[in-house]
Amino acid sequence: MSSNNYDNDELIFLPEETNNEQAIPRTLGVWNILVVDDDEEIHSVTRLALSDLIVADRSLHFIHVHSGTEALELIAEMRSSIAIILLDVVMESDDAGLIVARKMREELKILEPRIILRTGQPGYAPEEQVIKDYDINDYKTKTELTRSKLVTTIIASIRSYQQILSINQSRLGLQKIIASAANLMEEHSVKNFCEGVVTQISSLIGLEAGGIVCAKAGSVLDMEDDDIYVLGAAGEFAEYINKKLENLHSSKIVKYVNSCLLLKEHIFEPDFTVLYLHSSDYEAAVFLQIGHTISDIDKQLLEVFLSSVSVGYENVNLFHQLRTAAFRDWLTKLPNRSEFINMLDDVGKAHLQKKDLVVALIDINHFADINDGLGQDAGNDILLAVTKRLEETFADKVKLGRIGSDVFGLIGPEYYINPEIIEQLFIAPFKAGEHTLPLAASFGFCRLTSKSQTGINLLKQSNIALNRAKKNLKINFEYYAPEMEQQTTWRLDMIRQLTHDFQQRKLQLWYQPQVDLVTEQIIGMEALLRWPTSDGGFVSPAVFVPLAEYSGLIIEIGSWVLAESCQKLAALNEQGFQGLRMAVNVSMPQFRDPNFVESVKTIITEHNIEPDRIELEITESVVMDEPQIVVEALQELKGFGVKVAIDDFGTGFSSMSYLQKLPLDRLKVDRSFVNEISPGKSAFIVETIVTLGNKLGLSTIAEGVEKREQASYMLKLGCDEAQGYLFAKPMPFDQLLDFLREHEK
Structure with missing residues (x-):
């Protein structure tokens, strides 16, 4: 009489089984009719009267129970698969049938099956009241239910059942559509x-x-x-x-x-x-x-x-x-920088599986030359060729990404990601359209440690190693080490502090007098930049000047140094110390500044200084960095009247052809060569520089002169001027004034 194979939302029509009429059918093609009556004769009469009835091409399948309690159990199990319930009112109690109807509708919330109430004792359930209070299709006394009336009632109820079932299924279906669509939209x-x-x-x-x-x-x-x-x-x-x-x-x-x-x-x-x-x-x-x-x-x-x-x-x-x-990178279809960082995040958190994992960055050397020389299409073809070779070499063993224009990223076991294997990728040339080009690259490696690391930090460490590799003249790869990052952090902190102190006007200019070697009279001074520390000391210029150049701050500092030098030179003129010159150092980033030449002219003019009182000092390395820019700028300034000296001469690798093009006035003999001067010993390089200066019609000045024999030797060679501790140390401006006054006596 019961089964577990019914779906609450599904209409199931099952055929009668010949061996067991009460068995719930399992195939399509019938209407399930539940007969609920405590009189067995009513069951037999009903079945006999309706046994041959066909409604909407389906026969009737009867299910029989004899009490309201049994009926509720079966209804709860079969639910909407029951089409009609022929329900007796009076059974184990006078209102047993009404209780079944109420609980079915109100508690079980089963709304589709149609109810036909039948009673042999109409007084227990007045028809008018029952019709108002219960969702039923019909209410008949048992004496009224002739075959014709019963057939009419059954057909009408089945049609009503079909309509209600269709409406409810559509409603439930629409609810599912709304819920399903909402879930999918997420x-x-x-x-x-x-x-x-x-x-x-x-x-x-x-x-x-x-x-x-x-x-x-x-x-x-x-x-x-x-x-x-x-x-x-x-x-x-x-x-x-x-x-x-x-x-x-x-x-x-x-x-x-x-x-x-x-x-x-x-x-x-x-x-x-x-x-x-x-x-x-x-x-x-x-x-x-x-x-x-x-x-x-x-x-x-x-x-x-x-x-x-x-x-x-x-x-x-x-x-x-x-x-x-x-x-995704639009060209190579590899993960781009953002996605590569996400990939690094994943492996950086995977403690158990990263013992031998390595991150590598590959930077194609001189890639810009390919774009400039052959065009961007050829450059794109090269990048695609590199991508293809990476994918063919590593297949699924290594994760790949394109981090920058010509930088690729790799994540994988060190067995695959190491200098030897990656170097092999660049032995054979690459095909780029109609061009076949050999490529070289620099590699930065970072081994994953046992602690959790963020993707952005892993990429930063790999990039630190790559930058070191690009600066290395001997090998083209570097592995990240913590001290590299410490150096980078130190450099950034120093630049930050230098910027702050410069903005707070804490930098100072000191001045070292320069003398005529014959008369030992003061003829000028060199402006020297000083960066004081909080403990009363100074940061060496050899440390902070490269940092200022690296950060670009040297352009602002250099402009300030020139302005301060002109201001102090004007102050010396007012104090009666006229005719002195001021030597100011200039670095390569200043020459790259398109406003450099005009800035120098403006500063000198605004301070009412004669241009030939200012001498710009450059080093050989500056000349050889971008010689054309330097030569053109100095020639224009020379035409304005500014003097030009080449500092630390002999320490670099100057081209004589460029030296001849420079509008020089003076050669400075580096202190390292002056230190070689000692009694009874020939200083060949010093002699060569002084002789060269004389041949070129240039004045010469020796720096770092600390001993009398050095001064005498340089004078004997024909050197014109000198500066060094023998004559005076660098000093603040107030002390310079005192020194000049004392020297006049």
Whole structure:
């Protein structure tokens, strides 16, 4: 009399079983009629009167119980699969039937089955009151129920049952559509969305179906072919996600999915269904392995559902394209810098699996020359060729990314990611269109440690190693070490502090007098920059000047030094110390500043200083860095009247041709050569420099003169001037004034 095979939301019609009339049927084709009466004769009469009745091409299947309690148990189990309940009012109690009707509607919330009340004692349940209070189709006394009246009542009730069932199924279906569509709208990945489509459709029609969602790759995937791929799957098909449809084990599925996309319409077959999903430029086919034909009601529900899902399908594809643009390199289709950092985040947190993991950055040397010389198309071809070789070499063993214009990132075991293997990639030349080019590269490596690390930090450490490798003249790779980062951090802290102190006007200019070697009269001074520390000391210029040049701050500092020097020179003129010159050092970043020449002219003019009182000192390394820029700037300033000296002469690798082009006035003999002067020993280099200066018609000045024999030797060679501790140390301006006054006496 009972079964566990009923779905609460599903209408089930089952045939009578010849061996057991009470058994609940398991096939389509009948209306379930529940007869509830404590009189066995009523059961027999009812069955006999209606046994041959056919309604809407279905026969009647009778289920018999003899009490209200039994009826409620069965109704709770079978629910809406019962079409009609022929219900006696008076059974174990005078209102047993009314109790069944009330509990069925109010407590069990079973609304579809139609109730026909029957009573042999009408006084216990007045007809008018019962009709008002209970959702029943008819109320008859048992004496009224002749065959013709019973047939009429049954037919009318079945029609009512069909209408109510259809309305409720549509309502439930629409609720599912709304809920399913809302769930799908939360999915942002194509894979999850497509899996959701299969799952929600299966839920919508009340089945546990397996299925796949397929589309052409070009419209939704990062692939350039036009093959059909499985975007999402459920059930037995899950293993085929992101694979070509043709790889599926079923030729039938391949055939009908292709047909669906070609015909652009649904395909309904007895054991499967293929649904066509379309919105704007996006289309897909949903194959469902259902097992039987979909009903007309379910087809209508699916039509409504698919129209809602189509918008979501378009949105999720647009989101996918946006995400691809945000996290994929447009040229190589590799993960870009943002996605590579996300990948590093993942491996940086994987404590157990990263004992030998390495991050590497590959920087193609002189890549800009390829773009400039052969064009950007050739440059792009080179990048694609490098990408292809990386992918072919490492396959799935290493994760790849394009970090910058010509920088690639790798994540993987050190067995694969090491200098030897990566260097092998660049032995053979690369094909770029019609060009075949050899490439060289620099590599930065970072081994993952046992502690959790963020992706951005791992990338920073790899980049530190790469920058060190690019500066290394002997080898083209470096492994990150903590001290590298400490040096970088120290440099950044120093630059930050230097910037702050310069803005707070804490930097100072000291001045070291320069003398005529013959008369030892003061002829000028060199302005020397000093950076005082909080403990009363000074940061060496050898330390902070390169930092200022590296950061670009030297342009502002250099302008301030020149202005301060001119101001102090004007102050000396007012104090009666006229005719002195001021030597000011100039670095390469200043020459690169397009406003440099005009700035020098403006500062000198504003302080009313004669241009020939200012001498700009440059080093040989500055000349050789970008000689054309330096030569042109100095020639213009020379025309303005400024003097030019070359500092530390002899320590660099000067080209004599450029030296001849420079508008020089003076050569400074470096202190390292002056220190070689000692009694009885020949200072060959010093002699050569002084002789060269004389030949070129230039004055010479020796710096770092600390001993009398050094001064005498330089004078004997024909050197014109000198500066050094023998004559005076660098000093602040106030002390310089005192020194000059004392020297006049």
